[in-house]
Amino acid sequence: MAFLTVEHIGHSYFSTTQAKEVLRDIDFTVHEGEFVSLIGPSGCGKTTLLSIIAGLVTPTEGNIYVHGEKMTVQQPPLIGYMLQQDYLFPWKTIAENITIGLNMMEHSKKAHKVTVNALLKEIGLPHVGNHYPRELSGGMRQRVALARTLAVNPKILLLDEPFSALDYQSKLKLEDFVGATLKNHQKTAILVTHDIGEAIAMSERVILLSANPGTIHRIFDIPKELRQLSPFEVRQHAMYTSVFQMIWKELESLG
Numbered sequence: 001m002a003f004l005t006v007e008h009i010g011h012s013y014f015s016t017t018q019a020k021e022v023l024r025d026i027d028f029t030v031h032e033g034e035f036v037s038l039i040g041p042s043g044c045g046k047t048t049l050l051s052i053i054a055g056l057v058t059p060t061e062g063n064i065y066v067h068g069e070k071m072t073v074q075q076p077p078l079i080g081y082m083l084q085q086d087y088l089f090p091w092k093t094i095a096e097n098i099t100i101g102l103n104m105m106e107h108s109k110k111a112h113k114v115t116v117n118a119l120l121k122e123i124g125l126p127h128v129g130n131h132y133p134r135e136l137s138g139g140m141r142q143r144v145a146l147a148r149t150l151a152v153n154p155k156i157l158l159l160d161e162p163f164s165a166l167d168y169q170s171k172l173k174l175e176d177f178v179g180a181t182l183k184n185h186q187k188t189a190i191l192v193t194h195d196i197g198e199a200i201a202m203s204e205r206v207i208l209l210s211a212n213p214g215t216i217h218r219i220f221d222i223p224k225e226l227r228q229l230s231p232f233e234v235r236q237h238a239m240y241t242s243v244f245q246m247i248w249k250e251l252e253s254l255g
């Protein structure tokens with residue numbers, strides 16, 4: 001059974017004078033532990049689709065199923081979000097920031113401490129728990145944001161351009177880090193990105209949306225040879241350029 005089923009999703013935004021159809025008949029499934037990317041022209045509805053999957057927006061048409069269960073806005077699945085900005089609270093320490101989601105759950109403070117320490121170690125920042133976000137670089141802050149997301153053990157991770165605010169070197173390092181960490185935790189993830197290279201490097205499948213309204217134009221299966229590599233290694237592989245050119249050509253054909 002598919003872990004996530006996106007079934008005939010359609011969405012329109014309504015104002016007092018008009019309705020704007022943003023998504024039409026979006027249909028795909030994601031398996032447990034799979035990493036899928038959404039790409040497409042600006043304004044084709046990628047963020048709207050993520051918000052629908054997260055249960056933040058009720059679609060005008062269609063349904064979302066997680067593990068076969070129909071999702072409702074009243075009872076959304078436990079979703080982890082990673083965004084372009086890290087949204088760490090500047091007045092809280094790194095450890096307190098990681099604990100924010102955990103505090104809403106019924107665990108003891110001692111259990112929180114164990115989780116936070118394990119995550120700090122995992123993100124390679126074991127000694128920053130008592131520091132404040134302003135003392136960390138952009139890449140380090142995004143690693144903390146990932147730890148905060150993983151702390152609540154979400155069913156699905158939704159990544160909305162989480163690397164786009166970083167310099168190129170930090171972006172490549174963080175792609176590798178996030179890819180390895182999510183694999184390690186066997187998390188199912190959906191990434192929205194404008195960077196075709198990033199989508200190829202991180203994903204098992206790339207879904208290309210066309211715009212006005214957003215529909216699925218084509219789904220690309222990333223070759224097995226690339227899927228076994230880290231994102232950085234994928235970018236060095238001989239097959240990378242041909243996959244890039246194939247997706248680029250399709251994206252260009254959309255105008």
Ligand SMILES: Nc1ncnc2c1ncn2[C@@H]1O[C@H](COP(=O)(O)OP(=O)(O)OP(=O)(O)O)[C@@H](O)[C@H]1O
Nearest residue numbers: 013014020022040041042043044045046047048049
């Ligand atoms: N709350 C809203 N109310 C009305 N229109 C909206 C709303 N949110 C988004 N839109 C419109 O819906 C369309 C799709 O927006 P969305 O942000 O989902 O696209 P996107 O593919 O993520 O864009 P980008 O790649 O530029 O980030 C756009 O035309 C946008 O202006």
